[in-house]
Amino acid sequence: MSDRLVHTETDVQGLSTAILLPSMDLFGSPIRSAVPPLTQVVGIGLFQRTVLTLQRAGIRQLIVLSGSDEDQLKVALTKGPRVTIPVRWMPLREFPVDDPRTWEALGAEVRGFCLLSGVGGVFSRPLIEQLRQDVQEGEAIVVAHRSGASPDGKANMNVLLSNQEEELADVVVLPCELLDAASLVSIDAGMVPVRRWLQEASRNGRVRILTTDANAGRWYQEIRNPADLQTAERKLFLSLKSEFEGFIDRYFNRKLSRWFTRIFLMLGLSPNSITMVATIIGLLAAAEFASGSYGAGLLGAALFQLSAVIDCCDGEVARLTFTESPFGAWLDMAMDNVVHLAIFGGIAWGLYLSMAGATHDWVPLALGATAILGNVLSFVSVNRAQGIKASSGWRTARHAAWAEFMLKNVASRDFSVAVFLFALFGVLELFLWIAAAGSLAFAMSMLWIIRPSARSEPAQRG
Template sequence: MSESLTQQQAEIHGLATAILLPSASVFGDAIERRPGVAGPLTSVVGIGLFQRAVLTLQRAGIRQLIVLAGQEEDQLKQALGRGPRVTIAVRWMPIREFPLDDPRTWDVLAEEVHGFCLIASARGLFSRPLIESLRRDVQHGQAILVAQPAGRPGAGERRVPVTVRAERLLALGSARGEESGLVAGELLVVPASLMQSSNTPDSTEDTIPIRSWIERAARDGRVRVLRTDVNPSEWYQDVRTQDDVPRAERRLFSSLKGEFEGFVDRYFNRKLSRWFTRVFLVLGLSPNAITMIATVIGILAAAEFGIGTYSAGILAAALFQLAAVIDCCDGEVARLTFTESPFGAWLDIAMDNVVHMAIFAGIAVGAYQRAAGQDEAWTPLALGAAAIVGNALSFMLVNRAQKIKAASGWKTPVHAAWSDFMLKNVASRDFSVIVLLFALLSKLEWFLWMAATGSIVFAVLMLWVIRPSATSRA
């Protein structure tokens, strides 16, 4: 079977279509328009719930989107037009012409779906890994229901409890002797065959038939439950009232994580960077602008190191730590506002290396000034030069490794694993704390020995890792 035919069949039988219900709950409740109730235009970190849902689905690989919109259709279109570019196909179907409680509406939709369909409302936030997991786990004839811990419901909330056994849905509601502590999220996946009116009993007239589909499939053992409290990256967060917005924003911020970050990033820099990120979002700064702010602070720190005094070293180390904190913010803003770009990722890495080499040079000059007139005063300059050369080589090799990874060009899985290990555990900003420690001890020249040795060893190891793959690609 040819590769193109395999891809076509995967597309036909996979999950590539989503239906969004901005004006109603997946399980039939209309979204009330009263003070305090969240709607599809409710803003979470500067972007409306509906817009966030569309952009997250787009990033997760959904290729077709059908929106069953009510009276807010024009406002939703305007919101999509103002934000990051939407590249997936969007079909707007007004519910005044396609009522949600009319089985014929779902017959029309079933004809548009090939394989499986994701159905969601605009009453919650969900992560891209959650959608990617749903896309990977679809099985012929099986539905998937997303469930979350029940927690404490808000005033007036109507939530659907689920009864689960061995990851299979037993019932929507609490069955006798079966309490799972879970409630259904406003997100599920159904096969197109389940959406047809022949699967809708007459008793569901005047209601959205989705619940009856799930209950029928559950009786046949054809509904798998995906819990959002198992994998932290696959999360779902209800946003039904304005009181839920701060919780949703905290969940968004807690989900932020860079590709390469170490212990200090995770447990210190990220804790502080979120405060700066909130300020940058209010100011409307782009991720690239934040990258340049961190770069300027880092270069100022390098210049301060060059003065060579103890107090200047302490101030420079503090500035360098501040630059490391702000350097976390560009990625956070990019992920929160869906403005990631290949150029932005390259600029972030490039400016990081510019700052690091400037820091090495500044510390070397400062150590040289402190040792001026001594026989070995040249040693700090030599160590600084070695650290800069090693850093430059490492930057070039890391770029090459990322190109090989993007092209799936690793010669063996062992080389790919070594590359990931080195990038995730060595290429991080954690050494900013080490610099601060040496500055406090007035032993910055010791750091030069470590930087020179470490950067050269890292470059040699990266060369050893990528050389076989680079040679085979050539």
């Protein structure tokens, strides 16, 4: 069969089903983790986090071989983010894992490939996405912490399972024909048959190793003790990144925001609530700027920087707890613009008060109005660009690339540091000149970039 036919078949019958074993180790050994499946990791239990990560990675059907804690696991899935994929519960007392008929029944539920996983670890969505991309007809995939494979990615599972089992993650992808062949395998009582299947497949050269050490975004952290929990939490926080992130965001705001995010998670605040907290702090900053004194301007700049830090937290909490929503993303962007409008207006009014009676005391007000106009136009154009991107409506790749460049390198929170520096040196009027010119230039550039795509969109729909 040609590669093209193989890929076509795996697209249709690919990896869309996962089987979870929350009460036992995947390889038939005694459970390595002493941490229960409902243990909280950054606000969500291990079992719930596993299910939601699989759902976000494209798994469309879930089968749970549950033990005595089935009722608790079911309750856990009803709390927090909504699980939208179908979940089938198969109690171990009725479907023991050492009974070939259990796996024959499971094989009948699977087309193409299935993912088998315990819930004693935390893993990234890109890891599962990579597994879904890597499936090849008739081949099993094993996730390992470090490379123990030959250069072609093949591995001797007898060696791995006997000498390096600690290097294996609790995640395996199997072609459905291995499940169908379960009745042909002699299985010891109480043993999960994955070990036997992999040994047999390895002898036929049908096992591939996917390691997690070569890609920082494709990670797996086994949870065996409280220290592992802390490591998993650290990896989750390090994996946070917004789509549009500037230098200051990456190397300053994110460093501070993680501490606030932990506090917000402990308090149980929703992402939208955190957005409003950042907004209130930003409006307080604008009020300080409006008083017109040097000290108040410096305090306003510090509050504005704090608002920018807190503004990172809503997205972090949303991603950590799987509570992202289109409305939340829109509210975040809208409130950012409300704060920016207030900051421009506050600085302009404060400068006007400090220059009252002078010949050109109207200039700050004119600059503030221009900055506000530019910010409003920028908000409209960014909204439009994101809509075009979501609908794949860019007329050419060049327009898409320009829009991506503008959004990632210009539309960021980095200018909060610039505001602080201008306030520190007492030259906020210079900042207002730059803000007025810059916001108009950005808005005009974005409007020019999206204009051809906006005009061509009706024709594409037709």
